[in-house]
Amino acid sequence: MxxxxxxxxxxxxxxxxxxxxxxxxxxxxxxxxxxxxxxxxxxxxxxxPPVSHDPANRGNDQADVVLYETIVDNLRHGGAYYLVTADALRAGNYPLRPFVTFRLPTLAMVQAAIPPRAVALMLYLLVAAVALAWWQRLSPAFTRGPPRLVAMALLAGGMMAFVQSDLAPFHEIWAGLLIALSLAVHRPGSWVSAVAFGLAAALIRETAGLYLALMFALAWLSGDRREAIGWGVAVAVLAAALALHAHAVGQVVRPLDPSSxxxxxxxxxxxxxxxxxxxxxxxxxxxxxxxxxxxxxxxxxxxxxxxxxxxxxxxxxxxxxxxxxxxxxxxxxxxxxxxxxxxxxxxxxxxxxxxxxxxxxxxxxxxxxxxxx
Structure with missing residues (x-):
C-alpha cells in the first residue's frame, strides 16, 4: 500500500x-x-571579540571597516589603489602576504568615484532588488499570502546587517547581496543574469568564486552544457582578474612585510x-x-x-x-x-x-x- x-x-x-x-x-x-x-x-x-558599541572605540570594534574607509578616502584624494592599500595595511599591522590579503580593487574604486551618499543609495537599492527578486521567486511556493509574508520577514532577518550604511565599505556586504540576487533570478534556461550577478560578487570578494564553481558543477550535472559554459567563463574571468591582482600586489609588497x-x-x-x-x-x-x-x-x-x-x-x-x-x-x-x-x-x-x-x-x-x- x-x-x-x-x-x-x-x-x-x-x-x-x-x-x-x-x-x-x-x-x-x-x-x-x-x-x-x-x-x-x-x-x-x-x-x-565582543563589541563595545562605544563610538569612541569604533577603530577597534570595526577595524576592518575603518581600514577600507581609509583606502577609499585616499583614493578620492588621488592615491593609487595598491600603494594606498599597502600603506593602510602596514599602518594597521595587517599582513600583506599572500596577495589575497589585499582585497580586489573593484569596490574601492567604485566607491571612490561617487559621493558617499550615492554609495548608501546603491546599497539600499541593491537590498530592495534582492527583496523584490525573492518576493517574485517565492510567490509560487506558497498557497496563501501569510506564509509568503513570513518568508519575506525571514529574508529581512537575514539582511539585518546589510542595511547598515556604515558597513558599505565591507566587501562581504555587497558580495552576499549579489549572491542572493543571483540565486533569485536564476531559472532553468534563463541564467545569464544569474551568472552576471555571481561574477560581480566574485570580482568584489574573491571568496564568492566558490559560488561560481558550485553553480558550474550543478549546471554540468543537470546536463545544461550551455549554462555550465556560462559559469565556466565567469570562473575564467575571475581567475584572470586574480592573476592580474597578484601581479600588482607583488609590485608593492616589501621583503619584510608580514605574512598571514x-x-x-x-x-x-x-x-x-x-x-x-x-x-x-x-x-x-x-x-x-x-x-x-x-x-x-x-x-x-x-x-x-x-x-x-x-x-x-x-x-x-x-x-x-x-x-x-x-x-x-x-x-x-x-x-x-x-x-x-x-x-x-x-x-x-x-x-x-x-x-x-x-x-x-x-x-x-x-x-x-x-x-x-
Missing part, C-alpha cells in the same frame, strides 16, 4: 519528504536529530552555526534557541522540492564546510556571503517536519487475504 502524501500546510506542493516510507522517514528524522545536536557545538566554539597566519582554523561546524547567529537576526536570541534554528533552516531548504532550494542548500553547505575548516575567529564575516538567504529555509520547515513525523509514525500494514475456491 502506497501512502498518499498529505495536503501541504504552507507550500503549494508537497515537501521533498512527502511520501517517504516509514523506515526512510525514521532515518531522516534521526539525521535531523543529529544535525540539531551538532548545532549545539556552537557552545564549544570561540566567537569573535593562514586559514586552517579547524573550528568545526559549530563555528558556522555561531557565525550565522551573529550575521542574522538570530543574534538577538539566546544561543540555545538560535543554534538549533540554524539547523532547522538547513532542513527547511532540504524540504522544499525545487531547483532553487537545491542551489541554496548546496551553497550554504559548501560555505559551512569552508568556515568549519578554514575559518578563524576574526574571519567570521565570511558568513555574510550566505546570510541573506539562510533564514528563509525556516518557512519550508513546518511542511517538511509534518511529513517526516507522519511518515515515521505510519503503522499501516499490507494485508494479504487468500481466497480458496
Amino acid at each position: 502506497i501512502r498518499r502524501p498529505l495536503a501541504p500546510w504552507w507550500l503549494a506542493t508537497p515537501s521533498r519528504f512527502a511520501g517517504l516510507t516509514r523506515n526512510h522517514a525514521r532515518i531522516a528524522l534521526a539525521l535531523l536529530g543529529m544535525l540539531l545536536a551538532a548545532t549545539l557545538m556552537a557552545y564549544a566554539t570561540p566567537g569573535p 597566519p593562514g586559514w586552517s582554523g579547524l573550528l568545526g561546524f559549530g563555528f558556522f552555526v555561531r557565525t550565522m547567529t551573529i550575521s542574522t537576526a538570530l543574534g538577538i536570541a539566546p544561543l540555545w534557541l538560535a543554534a538549533p534554528l540554524v539547523g532547522l533552516t538547513l532542513f527547511g531548504w532540504a524540504a522544499w522540492r525545487s531547483e532553487l532550494a537545491l542551489r541554496v542548500l548546496v551553497t550554504l553547505s559548501a560555505y559551512a564546510a569552508v568556515l568549519a575548516v578554514f575559518g578563524r575567529t576574526d574571519t567570521f564575516y565570511w558568513g555574510l556571503l550566505v546570510a541573506p538567504t539562510l533564514l528563509v529555509g525556516l518557512a519550508f520547515a513546518p511542511d517538511g517536519l509534518r511529513d517526516l513525523v507522519t511518515a515515521a509514525m505510519d503503522r499501516r500494514r499490507i494485508t494479504v487475504t487468500r481466497v480458496v475456491r
Whole structure:
C-alpha cells in the first residue's frame, strides 16, 4: 500500500519528504536529530571579540571597516589603489602576504568615484532588488499570502546587517547581496543574469568564486552544457582578474612585510552555526534557541522540492564546510556571503517536519487475504 502524501500546510506542493516510507522517514528524522545536536557545538566554539558599541572605540570594534574607509578616502584624494592599500595595511599591522590579503580593487574604486551618499543609495537599492527578486521567486511556493509574508520577514532577518550604511565599505556586504540576487533570478534556461550577478560578487570578494564553481558543477550535472559554459567563463574571468591582482600586489609588497597566519582554523561546524547567529537576526536570541534554528533552516531548504532550494542548500553547505575548516575567529564575516538567504529555509520547515513525523509514525500494514475456491 502506497501512502498518499498529505495536503501541504504552507507550500503549494508537497515537501521533498512527502511520501517517504516509514523506515526512510525514521532515518531522516534521526539525521535531523543529529544535525540539531551538532548545532549545539556552537557552545564549544570561540566567537569573535565582543563589541563595545562605544563610538569612541569604533577603530577597534570595526577595524576592518575603518581600514577600507581609509583606502577609499585616499583614493578620492588621488592615491593609487595598491600603494594606498599597502600603506593602510602596514599602518594597521595587517599582513600583506599572500596577495589575497589585499582585497580586489573593484569596490574601492567604485566607491571612490561617487559621493558617499550615492554609495548608501546603491546599497539600499541593491537590498530592495534582492527583496523584490525573492518576493517574485517565492510567490509560487506558497498557497496563501501569510506564509509568503513570513518568508519575506525571514529574508529581512537575514539582511539585518546589510542595511547598515556604515558597513558599505565591507566587501562581504555587497558580495552576499549579489549572491542572493543571483540565486533569485536564476531559472532553468534563463541564467545569464544569474551568472552576471555571481561574477560581480566574485570580482568584489574573491571568496564568492566558490559560488561560481558550485553553480558550474550543478549546471554540468543537470546536463545544461550551455549554462555550465556560462559559469565556466565567469570562473575564467575571475581567475584572470586574480592573476592580474597578484601581479600588482607583488609590485608593492616589501621583503619584510608580514605574512598571514593562514586559514586552517579547524573550528568545526559549530563555528558556522555561531557565525550565522551573529550575521542574522538570530543574534538577538539566546544561543540555545538560535543554534538549533540554524539547523532547522538547513532542513527547511532540504524540504522544499525545487531547483532553487537545491542551489541554496548546496551553497550554504559548501560555505559551512569552508568556515568549519578554514575559518578563524576574526574571519567570521565570511558568513555574510550566505546570510541573506539562510533564514528563509525556516518557512519550508513546518511542511517538511509534518511529513517526516507522519511518515515515521505510519503503522499501516499490507494485508494479504487468500481466497480458496
